[in-house]
Amino acid sequence: MELRQLKYFLKAKELLNFTEAASALYISQSTLSQQIKQLEDELQVPLFNRIGKRITLTEAGELFSVYAQQSVNKASDGLQLLKDLNKLETGKIAIGVTYALRHVVTKALILFSSEYPKIQFEIIFGTSQELIQKLNHFQLDVILTFEEIASEAHFKYLELFTSPMALVTSSETSLKNKKTISLEEISTLPLAMPAGGFSTTQFISKAFEKNNLHPNVTIEINDIPTLLELIKTGKWHTILTKTTIEDEKDLYAIPIKGENMTRTAMLISLKEVYEKKAVKAFLKMLVENLK
């Protein structure tokens, strides 16, 4: 049993397809087949069921995969530890962000990179669900998003700040004199909204439902920059957290009246995984930069 074989096995488990797994591992399908077989021989139990040309995990494979993953993780944690030891001269930080919190990351990123220019970054934008899935697959070190309803036991949470939900309009708006606005008033306006996958959209549509209101949504779109372009024309309005347009000069945000009309930004990471020194330093800088 070698780490190489465990990695092969885990990739095959993930994709449930030897050909694709082999390709993802940059080895031939023949090699993967042989190595899996060799592992099974050593363990004296099949890890995959071969049903025709399809494969599924056996019970043994399912149980074993937990330990295989942990073994692989511990080894890579050890490797990471040594890299960190090297005074942040190396290392990679993978962060997932919901678009609304874009400016929080970019500000910290610029600051951090000037102090530690050798640290690599991978910034992934996506919906909360997408990011959480990636976090669970060890593809991200940390994600920055709004609070989730279901808090999971294997996650660490750190609250950052709260931001009010707001009606977002063009700067040349007739609503400019308003300090706040009600959901009722909003339901009379033409709206362009982020698509259903975005947690903010889910959040706000529940609020409308509760108050028996039917908003006038004429556009749904899954790209926020494009959405903002549309809003700037003045023909539509949208609803976002205020923090989303922090750096947008041509847009104007009017907080929405009512309780629970705020969202909490938080950092989410995995418990019981070695936290990279570079990530720790970056998050520290990020948090301090908020003040």
Next chain:
Amino acid sequence: MELRQLKYFLKAKELLNFTEAASALYISQSTLSQQIKQLEDELQVPLFNRIGKRITLTEAGELFSVYAQQSVNKASDGLQLLKDLNKLETGKIAIGVTYALRHVVTKALILFSSEYPKIQFEIIFGTSQELIQKLNHFQLDVILTFEEIASEAHFKYLELFTSPMALVTSSETSLKNKKTISLEEISTLPLAMPAGGFSTTQFISKAFEKNNLHPNVTIEINDIPTLLELIKTGKWHTILTKTTIEDEKDLYAIPIKGENMTRTAMLISLKEVYEKKAVKAFLKMLVENLK
């Protein structure tokens, strides 16, 4: 980085001597040197300091060894899990026992083996310290001993029963009419005692000290069966937990007066290590057999 290399590294760390480590691993010293070097190259940091012809761990090696050990453990836990899955048809149980609790293990062993004849056993007798060291090196699954003063965080403890400290004499003794006996009376008798390494001896000599008594110890010996042979001659007495001579017909135990003159037998095992199904079954049978 492969598990093979991690195992090599850990053995070298343990012995701090490449030649001996290689021999323990049944490989040549040349191979070990090369594999360690290769690992160091990959990690881009030396794991050992080469001070002359002596080696010591570097800080990096010290830190890395924790993860290396965990990685190796997780893999072998996974392997063990699969063996267990095989309905206790295979597997090995390694138990450490202090001699005093010999009969507890032997009784359970006989019972268990008739139900699961294919399970292998390794029974190691030793002092508490020796056994605990072996437990920490993953050479034992569980140990059966009396309570330790310092309870460690990475151990699981399960209390079994208490047994009084007792003066042990030959069955043909003039003391036979006594129901209990005081430390003072004992200090007048000729004693043969287990050697200083045994926790019972440490326990009882502290009790004598507290009461300003000086026992008349004429023999110290580090083998309990031999000690018992001597006691049977009637020329000496000794002090042991009553349970030690449970199966000895030629010996007689008189409980010692005073508070805290009992000891608690317990099972100790490692937390956060996969518990073998066979071990679990054996311990269950052992505990139920006490009732």
Next chain:
DNA sequence: TTTCTAAATCGGTTTTGTCGATTGATTATA
């Protein structure tokens, strides 16, 4: 100094991981 010991290094052998091509068997398609 000489002797001894332990790690590093060198060259050669064996093992094993890998590949491409092929086979056999199942699923999808015309």
Next chain:
DNA sequence: TATAATCAATCGACAAAACCGATTTAGAAA
């Protein structure tokens, strides 16, 4: 129903690497 496409297993050949014994290097002991 026949045909094409797909996927895992297998085979033989090759290259990589793990391994060994012998030798070198150098610190420690006598």
